[in-house]
Amino acid sequence: MSKKSPAPAGCPCGGPALATCCGPYIDGAAIAPTAEALMRSRYTAYGQRNEPYLLATWHPSTRPTEPIMSDEEKLQWLGLEVKSALRLRQRKADDADLTEDTVEFVARFKINGRAQRLHEISKFVREPAEGGDLRWFYVDGRFPE
Structure with missing residues (x-):
């Protein structure tokens, strides 16, 4: 009787x-091709407590100078729903020159055992990074009613 290897777990x-x-974006093996891909990888990085990746993908004009995570905070990420994905998928291929984009999402999490949700419309810009490669950066977000 052969053992089946377990199916890989889904991405957070x-x-x-x-x-x-x-994984490839967080590990530096690839560059997120869209603002949505960057936002998804940042959500995953929050779950992994990967502060260096989060800071590296934050636009220098709005990047925090203080730590963004606390060891005392018991935070558990529960799920992500991208609200604007359909609109993003419907864009034409000639939008490859896009330099600004927004992604609306709802992230569910527990903080110190208490359920919360974060509904944000995040702003991203695409510009050259060190080395000259065009990269998406998180700028900031607003919170709709």
């Missing part, structure tokens, strides 16, 4: 598997 952002979804 809701994608198929970390290794083929957010």
Whole structure:
């Protein structure tokens, strides 16, 4: 009787598997091709407590100078729903020159055992990074009613 290897766990952002979804962006093996892909990888990085990745993908004009995570905070990320994904998928291929974008999402989490949700419309810009490659950066977010 042969043992079946377990199927890879889905990516925390809701994608198929970390290794083929957010993992390559977080590991630096690939550059997130869209603002949505960057947002999803940042959600995953929050779950991994990967502060260096979060800071590296934050636009320098709005990047915090203080730590963004606390060891005392018991935070558990529960799920991500991208509200604007359909609109993003419907864009034409000639939008490859896009330099600004927004992504609306709802992230569910527990903080110190208490359920919360974060509904944000995040602003992203695409510009050259060190080395000259065009990259998406998180700028800021607003919270709709």
